[in-house]
Amino acid sequence: MNVFARLEHAVTDQFEHGDLPQWLADPALEVAHAPEQYQDNEYLVELLLEQVEDFDVYAEAGCCKWAYDHEDIARTLKWLKEAK
Amino acid sequence: MAVYLDCNATTPVEPSVVALVTRFTRDDFGNAASPIHDYGLFARAAVERARKQVGKLVGARPDEVIFTSGATESNNIALLGLMEHGVKTRRRHVITSSIEHKAVLEPIEHMHRHGFEVDIIPAGPDGRFRVEHLAQRLRPDTLLVSTMQVNNETGIRQPLDAVSQLLAGHEALWHVDAAQGYGKELEELRNPRLDMLSISGHKIFAPKGIGALIVRKRDGSFPALQPLVYGGGQEQGLRAGTLPVPLIVGLGEAAKLALREQPERHATCVAFREEVCAILAKLDAEQNGTEEYTLPHCINISFPGITSAQAIKALKDVVAVSSTSACTSHTQASSHVLHAMGLPASRVESSLRLSWCHMTPQVDWDGVGAILRNLR
Numbered sequence: 001m002n003v004f005a006r007l008e009h010a011v012t013d014q015f016e017h018g019d020l021p022q023w024l025a026d027p028a029l030e031v032a033h034a035p036e037q038y039q040d041n042e043y044l045v046e047l048l049l050e051q052v053e054d055f056d057v058y059a060e061a062g063c064c065k066w067a068y069d070h071e072d073i074a075r076t077l078k079w080l081k082e083a084k
Numbered sequence: 085m086a087v088y089l090d091c092n093a094t095t096p097v098e099p100s101v102v103a104l105v106t107r108f109t110r111d112d113f114g115n116a117a118s119p120i121h122d123y124g125l126f127a128r129a130a131v132e133r134a135r136k137q138v139g140k141l142v143g144a145r146p147d148e149v150i151f152t153s154g155a156t157e158s159n160n161i162a163l164l165g166l167m168e169h170g171v172k173t174r175r176r177h178v179i180t181s182s183i184e185h186k187a188v189l190e191p192i193e194h195m196h197r198h199g200f201e202v203d204i205i206p207a208g209p210d211g212r213f214r215v216e217h218l219a220q221r222l223r224p225d226t227l228l229v230s231t232m233q234v235n236n237e238t239g240i241r242q243p244l245d246a247v248s249q250l251l252a253g254h255e256a257l258w259h260v261d262a263a264q265g266y267g268k269e270l271e272e273l274r275n276p277r278l279d280m281l282s283i284s285g286h287k288i289f290a291p292k293g294i295g296a297l298i299v300r301k302r303d304g305s306f307p308a309l310q311p312l313v314y315g316g317g318q319e320q321g322l323r324a325g326t327l328p329v330p331l332i333v334g335l336g337e338a339a340k341l342a343l344r345e346q347p348e349r350h351a352t353c354v355a356f357r358e359e360v361c362a363i364l365a366k367l368d369a370e371q372n373g374t375e376e377y378t379l380p381h382c383i384n385i386s387f388p389g390i391t392s393a394q395a396i397k398a399l400k401d402v403v404a405v406s407s408t409s410a411c412t413s414h415t416q417a418s419s420h421v422l423h424a425m426g427l428p429a430s431r432v433e434s435s436l437r438l439s440w441c442h443m444t445p446q447v448d449w450d451g452v453g454a455i456l457r458n459l460r
Contacts, residue, residue, distance in 0.1 A: 042106065045132055054136075075125060 003045050008032035010052045019057045024070060027077050028052060041083045048076045086404045087447045092236055092264060092439035093406055098289040101334045103290060108330035116327045119319065127329045132344075134336025141267060141339050142281060143274040143413045144298045149331055150319045154295035155263035156187040158282035159230075159298050159323060161312055162259040163191040166228055167198065167310035174198045175227040181213035181242075182424035184232055188261050192230070200227075211240035211373025219250055225362050225419055226256040233273065234265035237408055237421040237437055238373040239382025242271065250279045263287055263295075267342035268349075268379060276300065279307055285331065289441075290338035294331035297322070349442040353380040356440050359374055363449040367456055370433055373423055382439040384422070387429045390459045395436055398455050402448055406437050 014020035016061045038045050056067030112124030134368040135146040152158045170176045171426050174205045180192050182204050196202045205217040234241050267288035285294040300305050316324040342372040369385040392407035422432040
């Protein structure tokens, strides 16, 4: 499974079973469905994949940040859009 | 150009690692400690991603990964960083083995000069330190046990499982110098009893100058380490200094590849080993240490009647090999590891270390054989 297929799977899973909101899931799925547009930015796509996999609404809570929150994902989506 | 067979000294760098290091040097050069603009935010995101990648290989959480300049610095923090705690708690006994790298033995000598009692456990001709001696030396006031995972000169895997069983229920901290095994032997480093692990980037196809100390929490607390360098509070206060983002990203990528490609790399090294062993058998080489415990990418052998220096010089246009640790080879001193294993001086002085990797090209083994036969 390549990084785009894994991203699609992770986004779907986090949207349906986790707390990933639709306003992040939709643009993340757009990336997953457009490998031809993002294949030169695989590092950012991998970063987005890890952030989606480890998404946690409460990532900023507590003493240590172990997960990613909506701001992290939104920022990476912005970088991907800029790099496209 | 000779084929490089000295991968235990340093490995070539993976092309995708080179690409990322270049990118984060040339284009995305932000400071991870300046997350006030996109340059800094991207650098911070890249560092935190690398931290996860490095920790994932050994089942450590990201906050347990402290980036350093390499395993030598990691070893120094793990050992010297505990001195103050040892003095305060009156636990000033340390155990290590006679076959450790100088990056462990020399800090421990420093501890000894400052009032710590040190026990150095011996090794056998099989190349492994003797766990039964460790059991005899362990005391209620033992602060730290420091053992390597894989020996750098022989490639021999050390008995970490036995040490883990021995230390179960004991308060002593356990540090493992995993410079030669991290990214190659994955499972045993996931043992939760391991308190501290030292790793090095340039042994796993990342650049030199980057490594990590992985420090596991026990009962919710980190070991009471003190930093050796002050000024900035980076890396949870344990390692001050601006983070070298390109090198950290390179180490993360190398860790990712090590996890993903481990089975293929292992198989390639095993196949290469079969060729190496076939030619060495024809040359009557004597293996130093036991084959059963040796990782597939390394072998230490002696050629009776041929000194290491003669062999290295004669082979230099065909293969690049070494006779001892890269960190001590410049001193011309013979191997303290092979001596500690009880090998006779003649055998130590005729030892060679061959170490390869999944990127090693084919070798003209017939040419190697002819050169060595001519030396006899």
